[in-house]
Amino acid sequence: MSxxxxxxxxxxxxxLNGYYQDLEAAAKxxxxxxxxxxxxxxxxxLSAMGFQTYFPENHGALLGARRLxxxxxxxxxxxGYSPDICSYLTAxxxxxxxxxxxxxxxxxxxxxxxPDVLVYNTSQCREVQDWFTFYGREYGVxxxxxYSPWKVETPLPREAVSDVARxxxxxxxxxxxxxxxxxxxxxxxxxxxxxxxxxxxxxRFLETARRRPSPITFFDATxxxxxxVVMRGTEAAVDYYAGLLDETREFVDAxxxxxxxxxxxxxxxxxxxxxxxRFFSNLFSELKACAVASTYCHSWAFEGLDLAxxxxxxxxxxxxxxxxxxxLYKEGYLKKMVEDYGIDAIVFHEAKTCPYNTNSRFGLPQxxxxxxxxxxxxxxxxxxxxxxxxxxxTRTQVEALAEQLAPVSRRAG
Amino acid sequence: MTSTKVFAGVxxxxxxxxxxxxxxxxxxxxxxxxxxxxxFEGAASRALKxxxxxxxxxxxxxxxxxxxxxxxxxxxDKRPTEITSIARGSFYHCPRRHVVVDIGGQDxxxxxxxxxxxxxxxxxxxxxxxxxxxxxxxxxxxxxISPGRLSRVAKTARGRVEIGSYCTVFTxxxxxxxxxxxxxxxEILMGxxxxxxxxxxxxxxxxxxxxxxxxxxANHPVVAxxxxxxxxxAPLVPNQPQLVGALGAALLGQESHDKNAxx
Numbered sequence: 001m002s003x004x005x006x007x008x009x010x011x012x013x014x015x016l017n018g019y020y021q022d023l024e025a026a027a028k029x030x031x032x033x034x035x036x037x038x039x040x041x042x043x044x045x046l047s048a049m050g051f052q053t054y055f056p057e058n059h060g061a062l063l064g065a066r067r068l069x070x071x072x073x074x075x076x077x078x079x080g081y082s083p084d085i086c087s088y089l090t091a092x093x094x095x096x097x098x099x100x101x102x103x104x105x106x107x108x109x110x111x112x113x114x115p116d117v118l119v120y121n122t123s124q125c126r127e128v129q130d131w132f133t134f135y136g137r138e139y140g141v142x143x144x145x146x147y148s149p150w151k152v153e154t155p156l157p158r159e160a161v162s163d164v165a166r167x168x169x170x171x172x173x174x175x176x177x178x179x180x181x182x183x184x185x186x187x188x189x190x191x192x193x194x195x196x197x198x199x200x201x202x203x204r205f206l207e208t209a210r211r212r213p214s215p216i217t218f219f220d221a222t223x224x225x226x227x228x229v230v231m232r233g234t235e236a237a238v239d240y241y242a243g244l245l246d247e248t249r250e251f252v253d254a255x256x257x258x259x260x261x262x263x264x265x266x267x268x269x270x271x272x273x274x275x276x277x278r279f280f281s282n283l284f285s286e287l288k289a290c291a292v293a294s295t296y297c298h299s300w301a302f303e304g305l306d307l308a309x310x311x312x313x314x315x316x317x318x319x320x321x322x323x324x325x326x327x328l329y330k331e332g333y334l335k336k337m338v339e340d341y342g343i344d345a346i347v348f349h350e351a352k353t354c355p356y357n358t359n360s361r362f363g364l365p366q367x368x369x370x371x372x373x374x375x376x377x378x379x380x381x382x383x384x385x386x387x388x389x390x391x392x393x394t395r396t397q398v399e400a401l402a403e404q405l406a407p408v409s410r411r412a413g
Numbered sequence: 414m415t416s417t418k419v420f421a422g423v424x425x426x427x428x429x430x431x432x433x434x435x436x437x438x439x440x441x442x443x444x445x446x447x448x449x450x451x452x453f454e455g456a457a458s459r460a461l462k463x464x465x466x467x468x469x470x471x472x473x474x475x476x477x478x479x480x481x482x483x484x485x486x487x488x489x490d491k492r493p494t495e496i497t498s499i500a501r502g503s504f505y506h507c508p509r510r511h512v513v514v515d516i517g518g519q520d521x522x523x524x525x526x527x528x529x530x531x532x533x534x535x536x537x538x539x540x541x542x543x544x545x546x547x548x549x550x551x552x553x554x555x556x557x558i559s560p561g562r563l564s565r566v567a568k569t570a571r572g573r574v575e576i577g578s579y580c581t582v583f584t585x586x587x588x589x590x591x592x593x594x595x596x597x598x599x600e601i602l603m604g605x606x607x608x609x610x611x612x613x614x615x616x617x618x619x620x621x622x623x624x625x626x627x628x629x630x631a632n633h634p635v636v637a638x639x640x641x642x643x644x645x646x647a648p649l650v651p652n653q654p655q656l657v658g659a660l661g662a663a664l665l666g667q668e669s670h671d672k673n674a675x676x
Contacts, residue, residue: 369534380539392481393520397537400496404532 004216004251004258008224008244015240019231020107026052027113033179036115036135039229040124040318042146042168044195044310047233048188049172049179054113055230056131059103060088063095064274064384066102073385087353087384089131096138115141117178119171123148123318124299125356144174148319153326156319164315189307191233192314196305201241202228203301208248209292210341213257215248218268218291219281220258228300257290264289264405265342269334269376270349271357271383272296276391283395287402293341295322295334296357323357330359331367338374344405346376347398352388377401420670421464421474422502422662423457424495425449425482428518428546429628432460433659434468435667443468444656453482477666479658481519493665495658496524496535502661503624504530506651511622514613514648515657516629516636518546523617536616543579544612546629552605555585556598563602564633570599576608584608603635610639623648626657 026032035051037043039058046053063069069087072094077083079097081090095101096112103109118136120128122145129145136143146167149160172183205224209216224244231237251258266284268291273280284291299321306313318324322333337343346368348360355361360378368374377397381389420435430449436442445464449456457478465472478486479498486492495515503513504526515522521538542548553560574591578584584605591601609629613619623644625637631654640648651657 375534378536393537396481396494396496397535400494400532400535403493403497404535 004220004256005224005244005247008240008247011240011243012224012226015231015236016226017107018236019227020103020109023052023054023113024109033116034113035175036118036132038120038124038128038132040121040321042119042121042171042314042318044188044191044233044314045168045171045183046119046175047191049175049183050181050187051117051175051179052113053230054115056092056135057088057128058226058230059095059101059112060092060384061272061274062102062106063091064088065277067275067386068095068100068102069275069384070386072098072100073387083353083385083387085353086125086127086131087382089127090353091384092131093134096135115139117141117175118143119145119175121146121148121318122150123321123324125323125354126150127356142174142178144171146171146318148324150324151326152319152324153329154332156316160319161312161315164319165311168311168314185310188310192305192307192310194235194238195233195302196307198228198232198234198237198241199300199302199305201238201245203298203303205241205245205248206293206297206301208245208252209290211252212265212342213255213259213262214265214290214292215251215256215258216292217258217281217284218266218272218294218297219277221294221297222272222277225297225300232300259285259288259290261288262290264402265344266291267334267337267341267343267346268294268296268349269346269359270295271351271354273349273351273381273389274383275386276381276389279391283398287399289398289402291347293337293343295337295359298337299323327362327364330364331371334364334368335372335374338368338372344375345401346374347401348376348378350378350380352380352382353385354383357383375401375404419465419470419474420663420667421461421476422498422659422664422666423461423476423478423480423486423489424498424656424658424662425453425457425478425480425485426495426517426628426658427481427520429655430456430460430480430482431656431659432457432464433656433663434464434470434474435663436468436470439664439667441656441660441663442470444653444659446655449482453485454487457482457486475666475670477662477669479662491662491666491669493662496522496532496537498658498661498665499626500524500526500532500535500661501530501664502657502659503626503651505660505664506657507622507624507649509622511624511649512617512619513624513626513657514619514630514640515627516545516609516613516625517627518629521545521613521616521627523613523619538612538616541579542581543584544609546627548581548584548609549605549629549633551581551585552588552602555588556601558598558602561632564606564635566599567602567606567635568599570597570603572600572603573607574600574604576604579612606633606635607639609636610643613640614643619644624657625650626654628655631655 069091075094076090478489
């Protein structure tokens with residue numbers, strides 16, 4: 001991968017090291033509380049109530065990126081968790097059953113931070129409920145959920161926003177006995193402000209890829225997105241993304257290309273294939289293709305967080321993520337991204353175990369081609385389960401797409 | 414010294430390697446098909462040598478490789494994917510907008526070809542052998558019939574069993590059920606061939622004119638008959654359909670050379 005942002009990459013390791021060290025300290029301190037939380041939140045609420053938050057989905061991605069997941073998935077499969085369900089879930093539970101975690105070697109902590117409570121939100125995935133319920137049983141701690149109305153179109157239905165906002169308020173009541181305190185509204189406002197600032201900076205970082213050639217790739221973004229998932233309501237995240245944006249702007253000013261000789265611009269749709277990021281990065285580079293934008297990384301560019309109405313704005317932020325939207329919205333969103341980023345073609349990643357974050361299954365690629373002439377290819381794989389992926393078949397498909405985009409004169413025989 | 418007038422395409426597939434030599438007039442002069450085996454480079458060399466020897470155009474040729482082993486051919490000037498090569502080769506036989514269905518040893522492809530011979534979109538089967546040549550080889554093994562005889566045996570069928578499964582292994586289980594029910598090998602085979610066609614029809618709507626290519630189409634003519642039945646119109650089956658990819662590669666090489674010569 002390009003690793004075109006060395007200063008930020010070095011800072012990232014220190015930042016995450018501190019995050020995990022603090023998480024471990026909190027888990028060992030009876031006076032502090034740890035909440036396991038989904039990446040979609042409600043992290044801000046938990047932080048405002050004094051919880052240190054840990055994200056199993058981030059752990060799943062780490063297992064995938066380190067190519068540890070496939071063996072752990074088999075462990076879960078043997079315990080009745082199907083190979084057809086979320087491989088973050090099966091990899092994570094398999095690692096837990098094996099008593100292993102890469103967090104030990106990556107961040108020097110002894111193991112997973114034991115939770116005092118588990119809180120999920122279904123806006124990005126429905127299977128998190130079963131995932132967190134497993135740990136609720138294992139650790140004997142309460143599990144709470146926010147159920148987000150799904151497939152919402154624009155404008156967001158007011159009843160859906162109201163429904164989720166009321167659930168968030170109710171959640172605060174449920175969490176108070178675990179936290180040993182009630183929600184501090186001033187603290188919530190501060191966390192929401194940091195979230196709004198860090199996500200705005202994250203979005204501006206991603207938007208530097210509008211430049212041609214792009215200074216960053218989708219693969220760079222997957223490296224630098226960890227703080228926006230696990231630390232977004234903190235001042236440290238704001239500082240980190242301000243620094244990342246500054247460093248990226250230096251590359252913009254120097255007209256540096258993340259992919260030298262960039263001639264094709266791809267959009268990555270769907271989950272990353274964590275264990276094959278280097279394969280894709282190398283393949284794209286060989287083709288002088290830069291994956292300049294992705295739905296996945298842009299999904300953490302929450303907008304509209306409003307200090308004056310924190311519950312409603314948090315509800316809106318969660319409901320309006322791409323993955324939770326209807327097909328009409330998705331079609332319009334992708335069309336706009338293709339225009340805004342000068343995309344030549346979309347690579348749809350059909351992840352075997354992630355139907356929620358796979359958007360090639362309801363005719364969307366065909367509609368984009370027919371209505372707007374946007375070419376695409378659908379590749380088959382998975383976020384963590386490498387058994388579902390064929391390098392050779394994928395290479396042929398991506399190379400063929402690049403050939404399709406490079407017109408050569410032909411004539412009939 | 415390499416002649417610039419002789420163009421060769423070599424398509425190294427998972428099961429077979431095919432070579433096609435073009436004459437100076439841009440028309441195919443000779444060809445060779447042989448088992449790929451364990452060496453892509455070796456198979457490509459042997460196929461090219463045999464094809465060149467049989468057309469007396471000398472041993473030198475500008476080579477374009479394609480197929481799963483395309484990257485292994487050191488002497489190739491270009492290495493396009495089989496998608497692009499099939500589109501070009503199919504356009505040679507059907508020089509207008511159409512859809513080409515290629516059924517190979519391990520994968521199936523549907524390529525929409527525009528009126529310049531370019532692929533405008535394509536689809537490949539998932540990571541699964543259902544509906545490919547590998548599927549038919551497994552069925553031949555199960556029924557103890559030589560793969561080369563499958564189509565002839567099927568033609569004697571007086572009916573057709575229903576094969577409901579996607580999966581090659583599950584299909585074999587279904588075959589056991591049909592044998593137990595007293596069904597004959599021809600009827601079972603017809604069901605399997607229909608299953609091959611169904612897998613393709615699930616991949617794409619196949620609108621407009623349809624061309625069939627690939628080794629399965631070449632070695633199992635009954636497949637084209639079932640396409641006719643399912644589509645309600647006759648697909649175009651080129652002479653030597655398994656050579657479409659190699660032909661396309663050779664044509665791409667020739668065109669690239671001509672284009673560069675004009676610059």
